Amino acid sequence: MNVIHASPARPFVIEPATADDARSIAELHRIAADGVADYIWSTMVEDGEELLDVGERRYGRTGVKASFENCLVIRDVDGSLAANILAYPMTVSPEGEADPDPILRPFDELEEDQSLYINSLCVAEKHRGQGMAKALLRHIEDVARERGLTKTSLICFEQNREAMSLYRRRGYVETNRVKLVPHPLIRATGDATLMVNYLDAASNGVTPMTKTDAWGAPVSTTDQTAIDGLNRAHGLFQGYFNDPVAVIDQTLETSPDFSMGHLFKAGLYALSTEKAAFDELPAMLETLGKLEGNMNDRERGHLAALRAWRNGDLLGAVELWGDVVAACPRDAIALQFAHQGDFLFGQTRMLRDRIDWVLPYWTENDPGYGFLHGMRSFGLEETGDYGEAESAARYALSLNKHDTWATHGLAHVFEMQGRTDLGIEFMESTADDWSIDNGFSYHNWWHLALYYLERDDPGSALRLFDDMIHPAKTDIAMELLDGAALLWRLFVLGHDTGSRWHDIADVYEGWVEDGYYVFNDMHAMMSFVATGRHAAADGLMATLDQRQNDDDINGLNVRQIGLPVCRAFMAFGQGRYDDAVRLLRPVRVIANRFGGSHAQRDVLDITMLESAIRAGDIPRAAAFSAERLARKPESPLARQFAARIGNRP
Numbered sequence: 001m002n003v004i005h006a007s008p009a010r011p012f013v014i015e016p017a018t019a020d021d022a023r024s025i026a027e028l029h030r031i032a033a034d035g036v037a038d039y040i041w042s043t044m045v046e047d048g049e050e051l052l053d054v055g056e057r058r059y060g061r062t063g064v065k066a067s068f069e070n071c072l073v074i075r076d077v078d079g080s081l082a083a084n085i086l087a088y089p090m091t092v093s094p095e096g097e098a099d100p101d102p103i104l105r106p107f108d109e110l111e112e113d114q115s116l117y118i119n120s121l122c123v124a125e126k127h128r129g130q131g132m133a134k135a136l137l138r139h140i141e142d143v144a145r146e147r148g149l150t151k152t153s154l155i156c157f158e159q160n161r162e163a164m165s166l167y168r169r170r171g172y173v174e175t176n177r178v179k180l181v182p183h184p185l186i187r188a189t190g191d192a193t194l195m196v197n198y199l200d201a202a203s204n205g206v207t208p209m210t211k212t213d214a215w216g217a218p219v220s221t222t223d224q225t226a227i228d229g230l231n232r233a234h235g236l237f238q239g240y241f242n243d244p245v246a247v248i249d250q251t252l253e254t255s256p257d258f259s260m261g262h263l264f265k266a267g268l269y270a271l272s273t274e275k276a277a278f279d280e281l282p283a284m285l286e287t288l289g290k291l292e293g294n295m296n297d298r299e300r301g302h303l304a305a306l307r308a309w310r311n312g313d314l315l316g317a318v319e320l321w322g323d324v325v326a327a328c329p330r331d332a333i334a335l336q337f338a339h340q341g342d343f344l345f346g347q348t349r350m351l352r353d354r355i356d357w358v359l360p361y362w363t364e365n366d367p368g369y370g371f372l373h374g375m376r377s378f379g380l381e382e383t384g385d386y387g388e389a390e391s392a393a394r395y396a397l398s399l400n401k402h403d404t405w406a407t408h409g410l411a412h413v414f415e416m417q418g419r420t421d422l423g424i425e426f427m428e429s430t431a432d433d434w435s436i437d438n439g440f441s442y443h444n445w446w447h448l449a450l451y452y453l454e455r456d457d458p459g460s461a462l463r464l465f466d467d468m469i470h471p472a473k474t475d476i477a478m479e480l481l482d483g484a485a486l487l488w489r490l491f492v493l494g495h496d497t498g499s500r501w502h503d504i505a506d507v508y509e510g511w512v513e514d515g516y517y518v519f520n521d522m523h524a525m526m527s528f529v530a531t532g533r534h535a536a537a538d539g540l541m542a543t544l545d546q547r548q549n550d551d552d553i554n555g556l557n558v559r560q561i562g563l564p565v566c567r568a569f570m571a572f573g574q575g576r577y578d579d580a581v582r583l584l585r586p587v588r589v590i591a592n593r594f595g596g597s598h599a600q601r602d603v604l605d606i607t608m609l610e611s612a613i614r615a616g617d618i619p620r621a622a623a624f625s626a627e628r629l630a631r632k633p634e635s636p637l638a639r640q641f642a643a644r645i646g647n648r649p
Helices: 019-032 036-042 051-059 105-109 132-146 161-169 224-239 244-254 259-270 281-294 297-310 314-327 332-344 348-361 369-382 386-399 404-417 420-429 441-454 458-469 477-492 501-509 518-530 534-547 553-573 577-588 598-615 618-631 636-644
Strands: 002-005 011-016 071-075 081-090 115-123 151-157 173-179 191-198
Touching: 011 132, 019 036, 019 051, 019 071, 019 081, 019 115, 036 051, 071 132, 081 132, 105 173, 105 191, 115 132, 132 151, 132 161, 151 161, 161 191, 161 348, 224 244, 224 259, 224 332, 244 259, 259 281, 259 297, 259 332, 281 297, 297 314, 297 332, 314 332, 314 348, 314 553, 332 348, 332 369, 348 369, 369 386, 369 404, 386 404, 404 420, 404 441, 404 598, 420 441, 441 458, 441 477, 441 636, 458 477, 477 501, 477 518, 477 598, 501 518, 501 534, 518 534, 518 553, 534 553, 553 577, 553 598, 577 598, 598 618, 598 636, 618 636
Parallel strands: 115 151
Antiparallel strands: 002 011, 011 071, 071 081, 081 115, 151 191, 173 191
């Protein structure tokens, strides 16, 4: 007898069933079998019996496989059955006769010799989500080992995605499948799959991997300690909490041949948008090349994406991660990598659509399920579906209030709709949920600062810069970017930013010759213009002039967007406001291609509108102001722009 703690509220006990449980076992089995039990029992009905009577009679027998004697149960506090598992040894005879029933005959192909076969597993509906199914599976796996068996097996209908997900997370792999023969009593349709859990890795003679990560994607190692390290590291990355690199480094110290661990770390480095991190990839790929022979298909897909990235095919790399997602919808790592890549290169639609690819394969009970809706929220917001974006974000936060990306998605909705006061209230009231030990908190603080700037409160925006966005010198590209983006808005609007620019410009000055990611270069130019670093600005322009000839996505973005924007910022700094307007007008409508969000790229509109006002170009200034007022009619900043040009609402 095993005591398993299902929840803090009540422990539950796994115990053998009794003959008195036969009818309750039949009731639960009837649920799990999706009509197959009804069909079998319908062929055995005796005079006056209902189908459930047949099931009770069968499970009340002794000395047979389908008996209460082979059942383990968990009881509710009143003694009724909360969950049941029926399992017995499976021996397949090569000379065995085929089932004469054509409806049941396909199941003959779904038998795993010398396994402990799980005939049925069911948890009553009111007890689901408490861990009972997992506990019963763990227990039955221990029973198999005690009996000298090296594997457990079961049949699952592919349409039961929640059950398929549970079994994959437990290490079960599909080894065969058959088409179900339709019958009016059988509710299941499609394929039935044979799933096997190889308790001893040496017994696995099939191609699928024996282990999966916490999200159900296969890994080529049998080292559970290494897998647990990956699960912890990616669990942190899903919420952007600190420090996934440190965790995976510790894992790789003890498991240096862990392919998926190396692939995860290399992906983080690739997507950092930092040239120094990019320069680490050759050594990482050399290590991965030595491990390639033992990789599974999923891992080889990750490797192909990293090689493409290292060779400069950044968009191709994102699509290769997307291919991994399409082939393995439970690959939460590839999904997040592709999502980040879509953001970096302005693939707005895919921020939404890649999440839609995988949602049918996940359930609310899966770890990290809420993060999918947080990502989807951002994709919906960037494609202009603000109502659905808000719903998705709030749903994700109802599952996990620490979902930083869902918080971020909702912050974007409030920003784009001009719901400034609500945005401030939301971000400040939930700050403890998303800001503690979180590597993305600086960006959410930046969103809060934008609300204050929209409310014409530059003092509060600057306090957030000092305390939260840029409290200390950093060389992390994405943190620098937010600091520069906020200060440039204040600079353009004529507010004194003191000496705050210098730490940022100092770091950017060391990157002038990199020309790695033009969205970063745009923010570097802001710092050079604002601090009067003309030599650094000229040096960056020389680098971009070279990079525009590169035959890759960054070269294209430099040519079409980066160079005109940087020239416009230089023109603004030199008081050539007409030139700034001329350069920004055609670029802002295609600027999504070089990355960032609508909120981040709004800096182009603010700079263009301010330039038009300073140039005395009232017709254009009025037009640009009208755009802003239409989107944010209650915004004090938008109204202030309108008042300055006599374009009052």
